[in-house]
Amino acid sequence: MHNEIFLRYNKNDKSALIPLLQEVQDVYGYLPEDAINEVAEFVGSSVARIYGVATFYNMFRMTPLGANVIKVCRGTACHVKNSANLLFALEDSLKIKAGQTTRDKKFTLELVNCIGACSIAPVITVNEEYYGRIGVKDIPSIIKKYQGKPKVESKDEAANQKQEVVL
Amino acid sequence: MNKFLDACCTECWHSVTNPCSMFVRCCIDGPLCHTDEECKTKIKSLNSKLNYESHNVPIIWIGMGTCGLASGAKKVAEEIKLELEKLNIAAQIEATGCIGFCAKEVIVDVKLPDGERISYYEITPKLVSKFIKKTIVDKEIFSEKLLGSHGKGNAEIPALKNIPFFKHQMKLVLDNCGIVDPISIDSYIARGGFRAFDKILTLMSPKDVVQEILDSGLRGRGGAGFPTGKKWEFAHKQKSEKKYVICNADEGDPGAFMDRSILESDPFKVIEGMIISAYAIGANEGYIYCRAEYPLAIERLDNAIKLCKEYGLLGQNILGSGFNLNLKIKKGAGAFVCGEETALIASIEGKRGMPRPRPPFPVVSGLFGKPTIINNVETFANISAIIVRGSNWFSSIGTNTSKGTKVFALSGKIENTGLVEVPMGMTLYDVVFNIGGGIPHRKKFKAVQIGGPSGGCLPESVIDTPVDYESLKAVGAMMGSGGFVVMDEDTCIVDVAKFFLTFIQSESCGKCVPCREGTKRMLEIVERIPQSYKSQENEIEELQRFKGIIYLNRLAKVIQDTSLCGLGQSAPNPVLSGLQYFREEYEEHLYERHCSSGVCKPLLTFTVDNSLCTGCGICIRKCSSEAIVGEKGKAHYVIEEKCIKCGMCVEACRFKAINVN
Incomplete structure (x- = not known):
């Protein structure tokens, strides 16, 4: 099922493991069990090893994402500017904890170590769109903005969205 | 001729398959292989166009680094395009990187034909129509948001290099950032790019290059400060058919964004540094290990590598010298420890990013067991200037043991957040107060955190410490990669x-x-x-x-x-x-049991000031633990036993009626 992705890599090339997992995650938003099995066979490693690598890195997820992903930056600069309060407000209004997805699958709340936009701290991103220099008061309006958005289905759409942000 | 790859006439034959050794020089001073006045004019006019010297229509630059985009540069760009269309004005719009003054984004520059390039700050979509009318239609200065001129300036317009934020800086690494078009290789070549590479191919042996870097005294900018020349020398001496260079762009240090900004604003400079290092140690393959959290940097690097290949500056038999180099990008997967060199190598090999004991050092046995050098983005960005201007020039900047400049990412409780580059040996005071503009809201300076999670918090008593590797270590911090987070009295240590x-x-x-x-x-x-x-x-x-x-x-x-x-x-x-x-x-x-900064929540108590509370009830609705009681219209009360000290009531109260102590 992931033939197109595999075409770009050599079979049994162990160094291709992380890029492969990244591409699989780009398609599904997480790493489904079937995909991990296929990747394991392709790179010629045990499933346990793949699982070991996937759980080591923060980027990989084993559960599906919500339609909108909110990332709260927890870098030093954001911390000094009270990003903990933003996180608390988000957790409070979405009724989930960081790392979880809401029941209606609309929002996933994640923490990120540093987005690298420290100059406009505190920062949160929603689906790759940046919101800088915000306070707790801005949270409800940001959430409201994404409440009605339909789920992003295919990779193409996600890619389009990304490009929009870039230019 | 629209780009340097286009031949000036039939005499020119440079291509990837049949490279000309004089290509880079020819782009600036050409043509070199034949004399033709017409060709000379063509090359000259292309250069002046790329350096924005001669143009018929106004040019508008918009700062489109991550910081600019996050401040709304995309909307500003759209608005400017619409406005120009509406007014039927022809203008050239250029997306550039970050000039470093992130606090004032969105920064927009305007240059009228035969005028100076003038910078304006904090341009919002709402301001655009006024801004365009004033600067382009009326050809005047939009003085409300005037930052300065890239040229000499005059009585009305200060030169950028004279305004406080830039005055004390010395830009070697960041000199192109925010000025050149980061997606155009021609723009980089016209600004003197790849001259260092040209110089080493024609005049220097790999050994000379290593010696030059050794003499310059350049030390790794990733944190530990190991002499770069030494590293290259070890790798150069290793006998192996295969060697690797790796650029460490896994900037995991929270509070640092130098590498991101350099990669977004001037990716070619980093690539040129990598090419030179590969030539020096005899490597023919390289990796750039970049954080996945920096999508824009990855995109720009990808584009830069593609263009270098197209121009014959990467690939096989580069410029006819017989030297080969291929570069690949590896996306990180989010692990701070991968900034450590042996962990980074493990990650590229597809393993968990765990460090291993050294020795053997990577210069002996690194990626796939072959000799490998790993340098930071900023280190590579220093290389081309050292080669072009010589090690003597470079070692004349800085202190006895730390040469050159250092880029810092100013953030936290400081007026001018952004990216600054200062000569080594400048005091912390100068960075915080003269460049950074001090602490906002007249708060008191408390500490500056340097070096990220590996560094330390330095108080006012040591603020006269000069910025160099040894001095910072002596006071208990470290250079680190360059995070510079300022804290005021509201920050709890x-x-x-x-x-x-x-x-x-x-x-x-x-x-x-x-x-x-x-x-x-x-x-x-x-x-x-x-x-x-x-x-x-x-x-x-x-x-x-x-x-x-x-x-x-x-x-x-x-x-x-x-x-x-x-x-x-x-x-x-x-x-x-x-x-x-x-x-x-x-x-x-x-x-x-008291936190004077009011940060440590378990130590705080929340009380309602009866004289200010109007009894609007908004805090009752916000309180998730039902710890606030009170009738509508009458002063409320906080039940301390129930309060979980989240502070949401303070944020919600419009009358500042809730006291925290």
Whole structure:
């Protein structure tokens, strides 16, 4: 099922493991069990090893994402500017904890170590769109903005969205 | 001719398959292989066009780095395009990188034909129509948001290099950032790019290059400050058919964004540095290991590598010299420890990013067991200037042991957040107050955190410390990669220590015991400090707290001495520097059970000021633990036993009626 992705890599090339997992995650938003099995066979490693690598890195997820992903930056600069309060407000209004997805699958709340936009701290991103220099008061309006958005289905759409942000 | 790859006439034959050794020089001073006045004019006019010297229509530059985009540069760009269309004005719009003054984004520059390039700050979509009318239609200065001129300026318009933020800076690494078009290789070549590469191919042997870098005194900008020349020399001497160069762009250090900005604003410079290093050590393959959190940087690098290949500056038989180099990008997957070189190598090999003991060092046995050099983005960005202007020039900048400049990412409680580059040896005071513009809202300066999770918090008493590797180490911080987070009186040092330990503890790879277990225990001790055990009447917990404090210093020393890699060895630094300089603040938390910065929530009490409370009830609705009671229209009351000290009521209250102490 992931033939197109595999075409770009050599079979049994162990160094291709992380890029492969990244591409699989780009398609599904997480790493489904079937995909991990296929990747394991392709790179010629045990499933346990793949699982070991996937759980080591923060980027990989084993559960599906919500339609909108909110990332709260927890870098030093954001911390000094009270990003903990933003996180608390988000957790409070979405009724989930960081790392979880809401029941209606609309929002996933994640923490990120540093987005690298420290100059406009505190920062949160929603689906790759940046919101800088915000306070707790801005949270409800940001959430409201994404409440009605339909789920992003295919990779193409996600890619389009990304490009929009870039230019 | 629209780009340098286009031939000036049939005499020119440079292509990837049939490269001309004089290509780079020819782009600037050409044509060199034949004399033709017409060709000379063509090349000259292309250069002046790329350097924005001659143009018929106004040029508008928009700062489109991540900081610019986050401040709304995309909307501003759209608005400008619409406005120009509406007014039917022809203009050239250029997306550029970040000039470093991130606090003032969105920065828009305007240059009229035969005028100077003038910078304006904080341009919002709403301002656009006014802005365009004033600058382009009326050809005047939009003085409300005037930043300065890239040229000499005049009585009305200050030159950028004279305004305080830029005056004390010295831009070697960042000189192109925010000026050139980061997606155009022609723009980079016209600004003197690839001249260093041209110089080494024609005049210098690999050994000469290594010697030049050695003489320059350049030290690794990633944190540890190992002499770059030494590293290259070791790798150069290794006998192996295959060697690798790796650019470490895994800027995991929270609070640092230099590498991101350099890669977004001037990717070709980093690539040129990598090409030179590969030539020096005899490598023919290279990797750039970049954080996945930097999508724009990855995109620009990808584009830069593609263009270099197209121009024959990467690939096989580069410029007919017989030297080959291929570069690949590897996306990181989010692990702080991968900034450590052996962990980074493991990650590229497709394994868990865990460090291994050294020796053997990567220069002997690195990626796939072959000799490998790993340098930071900023280190590579220094190389081309050293080669072009010579090691003597470079070593004349800075202090005895630290040469050149250092880029810092100013952030936190400081007026001018952004990216600054200063000569080594400048004092911290100058960086914070003269360049950074001091602390906003007239608050008091408390500390500056340098070096990220491996560094330390430096108080006012050592603010005259010069910025160099040794001096910073002597006062208990380290250069690190260049994060520079300023803290004011509202920042609690215990909370900052807790923050860094939480980070280190969750990022510890788990391989060695001192780091895995030690940082966890240390976090537990520090977490206990602001904990309130009053309500639980838990005496044992309180005793545990004191016991932990007694052992905190010893534990920190053990972690420092016995951890496997730099992450663990430097993990206790935030706590140790805190204990060294802010002992009274720790003691205040411990003995007086009070946090004077008002950050440590368990130690706070929330009360309602009856004279200010209007009884609107908004805090009751916001309170998740139902700890606020009161009738509508009458002053409310906080039930302390129920209060979870989240602070949401303070944020919600419009009358500032809730006191925190």
